[in-house]
Amino acid sequence: MGQALCICSRSAITIDNKRYYFLQKLEEGGFSYVDLVEGAHDGRFYALKRILCHDREARKEAQTEVEMHRLFNHPNVLSLTAYTFMERSGKCEAWLLLPYISKGSVWSVLEKLRDKGSFMPESRILHILHGICEGLKAIHDKGYAHRDLKPTNVLLDENDRPFLMDLGSMNKARIEVRGSREAMTVQDWAAQRCTISYRAPELFNVESHCIIDERTDIWSLGCVLYCMMMLEGPYDLIFQKGDSVALAVQNPVSIPQPCSYSPELQTLLSSTMVTNPQERPRIGWVLDQIKSLRGSDGTDIDTNRV
């Protein structure tokens, strides 16, 4: 892993002596591109994420993303098949080769449901949420936090198994803030790395003396749950209108009524989206709630309606 990778023709690359053929573009962002490629040796599909590292800091961040992937070997955390750093004409690109996850992101699934005027059944929400929580637990148990959990950063395979991805914002779960300068550093970092409409309240105005922990992810998890229920994030509209998300997250989340989901699921949502991080539950508690909502066998998935 991480050894020689070179371009052998316009449409093929070689990674660790294995050839991959370019098939099509999947996504194009400000500083990264994701392409679909096929392994010549195994006929499998992979996603090749290329991150443009415009300076030393960006290169360090890409290196962190690689290292975070390599920390985990869990069915709900996306693995890294191979990687390399390409240096060409003074420019650097980090290339991450990832298994291709066929159904795309949770967000793209929700968009399709919205376009059809449909919705996500509760059993399917619980199934997906369960997998997301298992992945988060693996991350939290190792002392890390994801910090950018959102529906575009969760991929689904053909069986609706979720994979947490985009580990570039991940860092140590416990951040001790001592003084206003450190508080400002954390706040500036969060403004850059944690998507605003899924960002935990304590990251908007970081207090001078406080502990930030992995419960920032529990807030984002609540926003993801809301999104699966309502087909849009709780603060998407506020952000789109140009209103203050920082202010909105200070109030208890309001669940549009009438709501067709069970009161238990609504309670779970409210329990995760608690403004005060000290009153927010940890992932183990959330998992227990989901298990009891799903019943002991956990086989309640019903995807026929979507």
Ligand SMILES: Nc1ncnc2c1ncn2[C@@H]1O[C@H](COP(=O)(O)OP(=O)(O)OP(=O)(O)O)[C@@H](O)[C@H]1O
């Ligand atoms: N392994 C994969 N399988 C299938 N699709 C993928 C895969 N990796 C990435 N994608 C697609 O590419 C999109 C962008 O990927 P990713 O989030 O890693 O890039 P990014 O530049 O960090 O994006 P952002 O900064 O917007 O979060 C995903 O939302 C997904 O649609």
